[in-house]
Amino acid sequence: MQTTTLSFTNIHDHGSLFSDLLRARHRTFIEQAQWDLPQADGMEFDQYDTPASRWVAVHEYGRILAGVRLTPTTHRCGIYSYMIRDAQLGLLDSIPSDLMDEEAPVAPHIWESSRVFVCDDVPAKIRMRVQMQLIGQMVASARELGATSVIGIIPANSPRLARRVGLECVPAGPVMNIGGSESVCVNISMATKMH
Known part of the structure; x- marks a missing residue:
């Protein structure tokens, strides 16, 4: 099992890994969760998939097992910045604007985690290992990018998993029904140590 952090500067070094990731997102979010998201050629993408x-x-043997996207909270592309802030500003119909108790941050040391998934066909016996690999690489990549914290929308029961792997994951808003599941916006400290 491997973990890879992709960017527009290294995407060419990894063959079809990026398009495979977008295809896995399509299966997870459009085919299975039935979310109404942009798509082309069997790949899911949105306005936050930028350089x-x-x-x-x-991934393992050319197959995507899990993925996550990290976006700087300082980034802007047209009218969009990052998902949580744009939802709070009322730019997104699918996410309630009152998802955070405070104003969504804009700071170079805070990044957003979004489009987090583990493929549904990952066997139960390795699912926890896949989740640990995903979280571990997300934390390492975020820290390398200068992040001291990450904000994201996660399933309401996920903070328990975060504690099991040594992450400080604090709810930053109410539990809400987003996309048909109970979710919560959280702050995740990058300062804590992974087990």
């Missing part, structure tokens, strides 16, 4: 973002892929 400013990074994508973490957990």
Whole structure:
């Protein structure tokens, strides 16, 4: 099992890994979760998949097992910045604007985690290992990018998993139904140590 952090500067070094990641997102979010998202050629993407973002892929033998996107909270592309802030500003119909208790931050040391997934066909016996690989690489990549914290929308029961792997994951808003599941916006400290 491998983990790779993709960017527009290294994407050419990894063959079809990026398009495979977008295809796995399509299966996860459009085919299975039935979310109404942009798509082309069997790949899911949105306005936050820009050269400013990074994508973490957990993969094995050419197969995507899990992934996450990291986006700087300082980035802007047209009217968009990052998902949580744009939802709070009322730019996104699919995410409630009251998802955070405070104003969404804009700071170079804070990045957003989004499009987090583990493929549904990952066997139960390795699922926890895949999740640990994904979280570990997300933390390492975020730290390398200068992040001291990451914000994201996660399933409401995920803070328990975060504690199990040594992450400080603090709810930053109410539990809400987003995309058909109970979710919560969280702050994740990059200062804590991974087990």
